[in-house]
Amino acid sequence: MVKLSVRDLRITYGEGPSEKVALSGVNLDIHEHEIFGIIGPANSGKTSFLRAINRMDEFTLGMDVRGSVKLDGTEVRDWANVYALRRRIGVVFPLPVGLPMSVYDNVALSPRLRGVRKRSVLDEKVEQCLTRAALWDEVKDRLGTLGSLLSGGQQQRLTIARALSQEPDLLLLDEFSIAVDPVTTMRIEDVLVDLKQDMTIVLVTNLVQQARRLADRTAFFLMGECVEIAETEELFTGEVKDPRTRDYVDGRFG
Amino acid sequence: MAAPSPARPGARDLAWAGDKLAQGVIFLGGISGILLVIGIFVFVSREGLGFVSNGLDLREFLTSPAWRPTSNHPTFGALALMAGTASVTGLAMLVSVPLSLGAAIFIGEFAKGRTRELLKVLIEMLAAIPSVVWGFIGLTMMNELIIDVFNVPVGLNVLNAGIILGLMAAPIMTTIAEDALKAVPDGYRQAAEAMGATRWQVIWRVVIPAAKNGLVAAVLLGVGRGFGETMAVLMASGHSINIPTSPFDSVRALTATIAAELGETAVGSEHYQALFFLGIFLFVVTFAINLTADLVVRGIKNG
Ligand SMILES: Nc1ncnc2c1ncn2[C@@H]1O[C@H](COP(=O)(O)OP(=O)(O)OP(=O)(O)O)[C@@H](O)[C@H]1O
Numbered sequence: 395m396v397k398l399s400v401r402d403l404r405i406t407y408g409e410g411p412s413e414k415v416a417l418s419g420v421n422l423d424i425h426e427h428e429i430f431g432i433i434g435p436a437n438s439g440k441t442s443f444l445r446a447i448n449r450m451d452e453f454t455l456g457m458d459v460r461g462s463v464k465l466d467g468t469e470v471r472d473w474a475n476v477y478a479l480r481r482r483i484g485v486v487f488p489l490p491v492g493l494p495m496s497v498y499d500n501v502a503l504s505p506r507l508r509g510v511r512k513r514s515v516l517d518e519k520v521e522q523c524l525t526r527a528a529l530w531d532e533v534k535d536r537l538g539t540l541g542s543l544l545s546g547g548q549q550q551r552l553t554i555a556r557a558l559s560q561e562p563d564l565l566l567l568d569e570f571s572i573a574v575d576p577v578t579t580m581r582i583e584d585v586l587v588d589l590k591q592d593m594t595i596v597l598v599t600n601l602v603q604q605a606r607r608l609a610d611r612t613a614f615f616l617m618g619e620c621v622e623i624a625e626t627e628e629l630f631t632g633e634v635k636d637p638r639t640r641d642y643v644d645g646r647f648g
Numbered sequence: 649m650a651a652p653s654p655a656r657p658g659a660r661d662l663a664w665a666g667d668k669l670a671q672g673v674i675f676l677g678g679i680s681g682i683l684l685v686i687g688i689f690v691f692v693s694r695e696g697l698g699f700v701s702n703g704l705d706l707r708e709f710l711t712s713p714a715w716r717p718t719s720n721h722p723t724f725g726a727l728a729l730m731a732g733t734a735s736v737t738g739l740a741m742l743v744s745v746p747l748s749l750g751a752a753i754f755i756g757e758f759a760k761g762r763t764r765e766l767l768k769v770l771i772e773m774l775a776a777i778p779s780v781v782w783g784f785i786g787l788t789m790m791n792e793l794i795i796d797v798f799n800v801p802v803g804l805n806v807l808n809a810g811i812i813l814g815l816m817a818a819p820i821m822t823t824i825a826e827d828a829l830k831a832v833p834d835g836y837r838q839a840a841e842a843m844g845a846t847r848w849q850v851i852w853r854v855v856i857p858a859a860k861n862g863l864v865a866a867v868l869l870g871v872g873r874g875f876g877e878t879m880a881v882l883m884a885s886g887h888s889i890n891i892p893t894s895p896f897d898s899v900r901a902l903t904a905t906i907a908a909e910l911g912e913t914a915v916g917s918e919h920y921q922a923l924f925f926l927g928i929f930l931f932v933v934t935f936a937i938n939l940t941a942d943l944v945v946r947g948i949k950n951g
């Protein structure tokens with residue numbers, strides 16, 4: 395089953411002479427329950443791609459999206475209720491964003507936005523999501539402390555727990571390990587492998603080896619172009635269509 | 649020995665001297681500010697505490713509404729004056745808090761580009777209106793308006809002074825509240841919005857809690873302003889000694905009493921000392937408000 399289908403995607407910023415094309419001519423399908431990796435150097439359009447999926451362009455100044463992005467066969471732009479669309483999609487940003495409220499409230503925020511009020515339901519949800527994000531044991535005795543006071547690695551797992559509390563069927567991760575130590579990164583990677591049973595994951599990463607460890611299929615973006623899409627192992631060891639892909643994954647680039 | 653010798657550790661160069669100089673100037677500025685405050689406090693205390701040593705009846709001061717400093721048997725009950733200040737300040741807060749927070753949220757979260765700049769300039773202009781002008785508006789326009797609308801004989805009362813004071817405090821409160829909202833990182837808004845929060849949910853559940861400290865500070869600044877404001881209150885409140893039972897009662901404020909009476913008293917007289925004691929009282933209350941604010945803000949910070 396195709397979860398996300400992208401056709402002729404073109405993303406620009408700004409208008410007129412200052413217009414900048416961030417991404418163009420992207421065609422790809424992401425399957426249900428796969429981890430889809432996206433690798434590529436800085437400015438290749440990876441983050442822009444994620445923004446188009448849950449219509450974050452609507453609050454990004456100057457961003458313009460053309461082409462087709464279908465989630466479960468429906469054009470995302472045709473969702474009348476953009477909030478309902480976004481609630482189905484969890485997003486984890488490069489720098490952890492512990493919202494300025496308690497750990498508990500961070501994770502309970504999304505259920506509350508959906509109108510859940512019952513304390514016991516929220517309690518259960520909070521524990522469940524923190525456990526799945528491998529954070530419960532570290533914070534269970536201090537659920538009342540400010541989320542923004544946790545360590546960077548803990549905040550990133552808090553962000554993941556918060557995303558999980560949305561009960562998403564699509565999880566978008568943007569270079570989640572950029573501010574996280576290697577041990578925590580490994581723990582989160584284990585979490586992601588588990589999560590695959592319940593959702594589809596798009597993993598943008600600047601670490602090619604991370605894509606190799608986790609992704610079922612991987613796309614290589616370069617300067618606004620989707621150069622190659624292949625089974626991950628194929629991309630790293632087999633035949634590639636474009637020599638630039640080989641250079642990049644082997645670390646011979648630029 | 650051709651090689652240049654490494655700089656002596658801790659060598660005193662020009663940058664060091666400049667730094668020391670700047671430190672010195674800042675230190676002097678800071679210390680003179682503190683000394684000035686202490687000086688004022690000592691002066692006011694000396695004048696006012698004479699009132700205490702000359703047999704102040706603290707109970708009368710706090711519980712009697714009779715402020716009759718010039719009668720043959722002078723009484724110095726400040727209760728009505730306190731009630732006057734409190735009622736006017738309270739009403740002013742009812743006006744200015746929703747007004748200023750609403751304006752700050754609109755300017756900070758919704759208005760864009762030109763509208764936003766225009767509104768900010770407008771607010772700055774409102775903040776620059778001197779209090780005597782506000783008092784004048786209270787004395788004339790508001791007075792007539794209240795008489796017409798509510799069909800009461802006089803329009804100089806708690807309602808008038810409260811509204812005037814509220815309008816007067818709102819611009820500066822708006823500016824501070826808006827600064828507090830602006831200080832909330834955009835990352836918070838984006839994270840919440842990406843989760844599917846609506847604009848209002850983002851503001852209500854994320855931005856306002858994040859800006860809490862600054863917003864509390866804005867409100868308390870308004871309270872302080874209301875407490876300390878003299879001229880506008882003097883002109884709009886009716887200036888008659890009264891414990892108000894309705895917004896249409898005239899009242900007199902602590903500050904207005906000092907301003908109106910101090911010029912007519914003999915230096916060192918009992919009345920003179922009593923007015924200074926009012927000053928001390930105002931100072932203590934204001935200090936208490938600020939301290940509470942500080943504690944509240946700290947409390948919030950520590951979660
Ligand atoms: N908000 C924005 N406004 C204007 N231009 C932008 C904006 N965001 C991205 N761009 C531009 O779009 C291009 C692609 O950026 P994007 O952030 O998608 O790249 P990326 O692959 O995520 O890079 P990185 O690995 O550094 O995160 C860049 O040239 C960038 O300058």
Ligand SMILES: [Mg+2]
Pocket residue numbers: 440441442568
């Ligand atoms: Mg990026």
